[in-house]
Amino acid sequence: MTKFEYAPAPESGAVVDLKPSYGLFINGQFVDGTGTSFKTISPATEEVLAEVAEASAADVDAAVKAARAAYTRVWSKLSGADRGKYLFRIARILQERAREFAVLETLDNGKPIKESRDVDVPIAAAHFFYHAGWADKLDYASLGPNPRPHGVVGQIIPWNFPMLMLAWKIAPALATGNTVVLKPAETTPLTALLFAEVCQQADLPPGVVNIVTGAGVTGQAIVDHHSIDKIAFTGSTGVGKAIARAIAGTPKKATLELGGKAANIIFDDAPIDQAVEGIINGIFFNQGHVCCAGSRLLVQESIADEVDRRLKRRLQTLRVGDPLDKNTDVGAINSRAQLDRITSLVAAGEAEGAERWDTGCPLPEKGFWFRPTVFTGVSQTHRIAQEEIFGPVVSVLTFRTPSEAVAKANNTPYGLSAGIWTEKGSRILWMADQMRAGVVWANTFNKFDPTSPFGGYKESGYGREGGRHGLAAYVTTGEGA
Amino acid sequence: MSSTPVDTAVDATARARDLLGVSRLTNSALTAWLHGLPGVDQVGCEARAAALGTRSIKTDSKKWAIDLAISMIDLTTLEGADTPGKVRGLCAKALTPDASDLTAPRPAAVCVYGDMVATARATLGTDSGVNIAAVATAFPSGRASMAVKLADTREAVAAGADEIDMVIDRGAFIAGDYLRVFDEIAEVKKACGSARLKVIMETGELVTYDNVRRASWLSMLAGGDFIKTSTGKVSPAATLPVTVIMLEAVRDWLDLTGEMVGVKPAGGIKTSKDAIKFLVAVNEVAGEAWLDNHWFRFGASSLLNDLLLQRQRMTLGYYSGADYITDDAPSLY
Numbered sequence: 001m002t003k004f005e006y007a008p009a010p011e012s013g014a015v016v017d018l019k020p021s022y023g024l025f026i027n028g029q030f031v032d033g034t035g036t037s038f039k040t041i042s043p044a045t046e047e048v049l050a051e052v053a054e055a056s057a058a059d060v061d062a063a064v065k066a067a068r069a070a071y072t073r074v075w076s077k078l079s080g081a082d083r084g085k086y087l088f089r090i091a092r093i094l095q096e097r098a099r100e101f102a103v104l105e106t107l108d109n110g111k112p113i114k115e116s117r118d119v120d121v122p123i124a125a126a127h128f129f130y131h132a133g134w135a136d137k138l139d140y141a142s143l144g145p146n147p148r149p150h151g152v153v154g155q156i157i158p159w160n161f162p163m164l165m166l167a168w169k170i171a172p173a174l175a176t177g178n179t180v181v182l183k184p185a186e187t188t189p190l191t192a193l194l195f196a197e198v199c200q201q202a203d204l205p206p207g208v209v210n211i212v213t214g215a216g217v218t219g220q221a222i223v224d225h226h227s228i229d230k231i232a233f234t235g236s237t238g239v240g241k242a243i244a245r246a247i248a249g250t251p252k253k254a255t256l257e258l259g260g261k262a263a264n265i266i267f268d269d270a271p272i273d274q275a276v277e278g279i280i281n282g283i284f285f286n287q288g289h290v291c292c293a294g295s296r297l298l299v300q301e302s303i304a305d306e307v308d309r310r311l312k313r314r315l316q317t318l319r320v321g322d323p324l325d326k327n328t329d330v331g332a333i334n335s336r337a338q339l340d341r342i343t344s345l346v347a348a349g350e351a352e353g354a355e356r357w358d359t360g361c362p363l364p365e366k367g368f369w370f371r372p373t374v375f376t377g378v379s380q381t382h383r384i385a386q387e388e389i390f391g392p393v394v395s396v397l398t399f400r401t402p403s404e405a406v407a408k409a410n411n412t413p414y415g416l417s418a419g420i421w422t423e424k425g426s427r428i429l430w431m432a433d434q435m436r437a438g439v440v441w442a443n444t445f446n447k448f449d450p451t452s453p454f455g456g457y458k459e460s461g462y463g464r465e466g467g468r469h470g471l472a473a474y475v476t477t478g479e480g481a
Numbered sequence: 482m483s484s485t486p487v488d489t490a491v492d493a494t495a496r497a498r499d500l501l502g503v504s505r506l507t508n509s510a511l512t513a514w515l516h517g518l519p520g521v522d523q524v525g526c527e528a529r530a531a532a533l534g535t536r537s538i539k540t541d542s543k544k545w546a547i548d549l550a551i552s553m554i555d556l557t558t559l560e561g562a563d564t565p566g567k568v569r570g571l572c573a574k575a576l577t578p579d580a581s582d583l584t585a586p587r588p589a590a591v592c593v594y595g596d597m598v599a600t601a602r603a604t605l606g607t608d609s610g611v612n613i614a615a616v617a618t619a620f621p622s623g624r625a626s627m628a629v630k631l632a633d634t635r636e637a638v639a640a641g642a643d644e645i646d647m648v649i650d651r652g653a654f655i656a657g658d659y660l661r662v663f664d665e666i667a668e669v670k671k672a673c674g675s676a677r678l679k680v681i682m683e684t685g686e687l688v689t690y691d692n693v694r695r696a697s698w699l700s701m702l703a704g705g706d707f708i709k710t711s712t713g714k715v716s717p718a719a720t721l722p723v724t725v726i727m728l729e730a731v732r733d734w735l736d737l738t739g740e741m742v743g744v745k746p747a748g749g750i751k752t753s754k755d756a757i758k759f760l761v762a763v764n765e766v767a768g769e770a771w772l773d774n775h776w777f778r779f780g781a782s783s784l785l786n787d788l789l790l791q792r793q794r795m796t797l798g799y800y801s802g803a804d805y806i807t808d809d810a811p812s813l814y
Contacts, residue, residue, distance in 0.1 A: 004546070004761075006536065006537075007539045007540045007541050008539075009539045270520075273526070274521070277528070326535070327536055
């Protein structure tokens with residue numbers, strides 16, 4: 001029995017008005033899908049939240065046609081300032097309805113309410129505010145001469161940050177004058193459908209944003225549609241490669257934000273208590289369902305034992321459980337399929353000889369859960385050091401010198417992010433220069449801001465989202481049109 | 482006071498030599514040791530403190546935390562205008578925090594200037610469970626000779642103080658004269674006899690978190706029983722990030738030496754909500770062993786009445802109002 005037992009402090013689910021079933025959002029209206037509808041569940045309880053329509057190829061075609069018509073007749077004719085007005089309006093509505101979005105995200109995704117409340121939803125709103133400001137200033141964004149939209153953009157987003165990834169995709173697309181057909185992930189469609197209501201509430205012209213729900217087949221229909229000008233995808237490297245193959249030889253543009261196996265590098269002169277927090281934020285934030293997660297911990301050998309001791313002590317204070325409880329630090333794994341994948345990779349780690357440790361904390365009986373887990377004695381060749389686990393599992397490796405840290409950090413097919421922990425400023429700059437990763441954090445981790453471009457190297461994809469660089473992916477420049 | 486104090490009546494210098502692995506305790510040895518402590522990243526430390534502050538403490542756990550916080554207060558009056566009447570009022574309040582609900586726990590101590598110790602003792606008696614803490618060593622500036630500081634300490638102990646709250650020489654610390662700070666603390670500790678020594682670092686004047694960490698370790702090395710943030714006369718006083726660093730220091734000191742040292746944030750903690758954030762930090766950073774008034778204190782005056790107001794609300798189901806809580810320390814002005 002602990003002395004200071006925090007009583008349950010659940011956020012009320014009553015702020016969310018869940019409908020029994022949801023249609024597709026096409027041309028400003030909710031319509032029935034012609035595919036086979038599917039259920040979305042709460043991963044924390046396995047309860048069915050709602051029945052969601054599946055968009056068939058015909059439904060996707062209707063959505064693309066609506067987007068094309070909206071582009072040609074309305075959106076491309078609006079001034080940047082007028083597009084900005086809509087984006088500002090959406091941003092304000094997101095802030096006003098923040099609690100509703102946070103609770104719904106937590107219900108559908110399983111992430112702790114403190115994260116959906118303090119990270120996902122506020123940053124999603126910030127992306128709309130940020131891009132609203134750019135809408136009438138594109139000529140001055142150094143994008144090149146005569147920046148203009150591609151037309152209709154197909155966007156496919158993952159389940160780990162459903163609302164935030166929607167904002168990353170839709171805000172820059174609309175700011176630059178494109179119209180959108182977006183598919184949320186099949187396990188987390190609800191906040192995207194609530195966002196569709198926000199589009200109605202903001203009087204966004206019909207067809208500018210279309211939301212089609214479904215799984216891989218629906219995504220494929222978007223990718224293959226002849227009238228799509230650009231694909232923006234966030235998800236697994238496997239699917240990203242399939243998309244790149246599918247659009248090869250077509251005029252379709254693409255940006256792909258794919259997997260990662262980031263190194264979080266701790267030098268012996270690191271601010272140790274903050275580094276431990278950074279390790280935890282790096283891999284246990286959002287249950288480790290983060291493409292840029294610091295899943296490979298590289299610790300200088302001279303402090304490896306101390307970091308191990310401090311990390312494990314700190315992990316004992318992580319609270320795993322009901323995602324709606326405001327004191328929960330680690331929520332539910334998003335799906336049975338993901339839990340199975342984590343479980344099998346962890347088994348592989350043990351089989352390959354790495355030493356497994358977990359907090360031993362109690363887990364709820366229903367739902368999908370995985371204890372925060374640390375693997376020590378990991379080698380570069382182990383699968384848990386190479387493959388993306390996408391769960392609350394950190395693999396600890398050691399290094400002896402800065403050069404060795406660089407070599408190990410870069411020795412991965414991925415290149416999305418990296419973390420560097422040292423009190424020595426010159427080493428931060430040198431390391432950042434050596435890292436083949438799109439995002440490098442120094443003495444912090446998993447910090448996101450709409451002004452800062454995000455994206456990867458190598459098998460982590462191409463293109464940037466956020467900042468001025470993110471705008472570039474949504475415009476063409478130069479002569480023509 | 483459930484735990485018993487660890488006997489720290491060892492020779493501080495001998496122990497310091499042993500811990501530092503040196504044959505003679507010099508300023509350069511202390512400097513190397515203190516500057517070898519891991520740095521504190523300001524942004525990360527403040528983010529950690531803010532995250533601890535988002536814990537939502539409700540119902541039974543809130544009730545428990547409020548009573549614990551009351552029991553951890555050093556109920557303080559440290560004004561030039563203090564009179565025997567004011568101090569008697571403070572002591573009466575400590576004996577009966579809530580006249581309408583005698584189940585309210587008493588604060589850990591009253592904290593007064595040395596010349597008021599006898600007055601406090603006369604009111605509190607010897608078996609109330611409320612200790613008397615006296616500030617000493619030319620509080621709050623600490624700018625006096627060593628002889629004066631020691632005399633100040635001895636006088637307060639002789640008058641009946643159970644605890645001494647000393648100030649370090651911040652000038653010496655900032656000038657890098659760590660040995661001087663060490664010697665002063667060690668000397669005052671000897672002068673305290675059986676009284677427990679709280680070492681006020683005045684973190685608002687040390688400015689950087691690295692300095693707070695170094696001052697914490699120096700104070701523990703020199704034999705302080707408690708490390709304390711502030712005099713209450715300098716702003717900022719007790720902030721949550723500073724307290725987090727001090728809690729990390731006592732936690733790591735326990736690992737190194739097997740000894741527990743207490744922590745006392747003082748100044749600026751006025752609401753129950755704030756106090757509970759500090760208790761969350763104690764729980765999650767240092768650990769639950771520190772959730773006891775032998776090892777954690779709040780230096781405060783107005784905090785007690787806010788805790789009592791919340792306590793009444795939890796008992797009654799509604800807010801009673803300020804006039805239903807007795808106030809023995811209203812403002813002069």
